Amino acid sequence: MNVQEVRKQFPILHQEVNGNPLVYLDSAATSQKPIQVIEALDDYYRRYNSNVHRGVHTLGTLATDGYEGAREKVRKFINANSTEEIIFTRGTTTALNLVASSYGRANLGEGDEIVITPMEHHSNIIPWQQVAKATGATLKYIPLQEDGSIDLADVEETVTPQTKIVSVMQVSNVLGAINPIKEIAAIAHKHGAVMVVDGAQSTPHMKIDVQDLDCDFFAFSGHKMAGPTGIGALYGKKKLLDNMEPIEFGGEMIDFVGLQESTWKELPWKFEGGTPIIAGAIGLGAAIDFLEEVGMDAILAHEHELAIYAMERMSEIEGLTIYGPKKRAGVVTFNIDDVHPHDVATVLDADGIAVRAGHHCAQPLMKWLNVTATARASFYLYNTKEDVDALVNGLIKTKEYFGDVFR
Incomplete structure (x- = not known):
């Protein structure tokens, strides 16, 4: 590459940002967009902006072809069996809420268990907390190893015949840990549970094959994979989606409406109430084209090399702690002794270096790490070793600055 x-x-x-070349190291929050995606959005709005499915005029046909063509690109990108299994959503959060609200509430009851991990993003914790409260189910957590990784023996011990749902992120947005989803899914299925995967941090960076993983649901966001904001997708096995009820009602998702009763369209449209995110889907399709042209294996290898280089360089800084396992995705989360992460991010920003600081929507994990917040550098296909060097120089400068302040 x-x-x-x-x-x-x-x-x-x-x-330039603050008089310095921009070094963007915040792609885990949102990625930047290539010109191909920007032009695809511009082309839609300039040339064939129209609603989809309902019209028979030329612009409506072009918009429908673009929207449904994007669904096929998503299907192929994650190797789903059918476009019926691809539901467009606003993103990972909406997709996970759809599963929790539709499947979870209908299939859980008193004595049933939902199993997740302490490393989950809030979007994969709060929906399950709410479902547990509503149904009487119990929310359980797979314990983490000392480095933040998951041991399959702990999964075996936590998942029981009472477990009905297991929901785990494939890649941690804090630790960079890559979780063994295929093996966890096998354990879940052995006990009759369904496997839900938060793929927000994995889909942009590695090849995804939902059939090989044998997950039952898989959620991801477009804006983290070079696509627009406000668009994402939920994959679900057809046999499960067929038996699930929509959670949004109105136009687009109906088949017949009477005064007292209504019926729903077939998959996938029964879950896409209202005017869909047409431009977003078309932009996501363009992002997939771009990523496939670069090559997902090449992207993963490049980010792995950057992560190793970053950890080697950052480990040279005395008083800097890196969190998470050695084997990781392109995320390095860290703290500097006696310097708040927000101060780290502010000093770096003065040099044009963008990193994330805070709890990263993972407060239970922060508590497990025994910190209130961390700083995070996250890499993508457009980052270089020079970006890492700039980060390290900025961190040395930060450490020296605050050392002088408190000396």
Whole structure:
């Protein structure tokens, strides 16, 4: 992969921030967008902006073809069996809430168990807390190893015949840990439970094959994978989606409406009430085209190399702690002794370096780490070793600055 050629496709990277070249290390929060995605959105709004499915005029047909064509691109990208199994949503959060509200509430009761982990993003904790309260089910947590990884023996011990749902992120947005989803799914299925996967941090960076993983539901967001904000997708096995009820009602998702009763469209449209996110889906399709052209294996290898290089360079800084296992995705979360992460991020920003600081929507994990917040550098296909060097120099500068302040 030629990183310099890749970088040329991202207009936002070619600017200065606070008088310095932008070093963008916050892709786990949201990725930047290549020109192909920007142009796809512009083309839709300039040339064939229209609603989908309902109209027979030319613009409506073009918009429908673009929207449904994007669904096929998503299906192929994650290797789903059918486009009926691809539901467009606003993102991972909406997708997980759909599963919890539709499948969870209908299939859980007193004495049943939901199993997740302490490393989950709030979007994969709060929906299950709410479902547990509503149904009387119990929410259980798979314990983490000392480095934040998951041991399958702990999964075996936590998942029981009473477990009905197991929901785990494939890649941690804090620790960078890559969880053994295929093996966890096998354990869940052995006990008759369904497997839900938060793929927000994995889908942008590695090949996803939902059939190989044998997960029952898989959720991800477009904006983390070079696509627009406000669009994502939920994959669900058809046999499960067929038996689930919609949670949004109105136009687009209905078949027949009477004065007292209504019926729903077939999959996938019964879950897509209202005017769908047409431009977002088309932009997501363009992002998938771009990522496939670069190559998902090449992207993963590049980020792995950057993560190793970053941890090696950052470990040279005395008083800097890196969280998570050695084997990880392109995320390095850290703290500097006696310096608040927000102060770290502020000093780095003065040099044009963008990192994330806070609890990263993972407060239970922060408590497990015994910290209130951390700083996080996250890498994507457009980052370079020079970006890492800039980060390290900025961290040394930060440490020296606050050392002088408190000396």
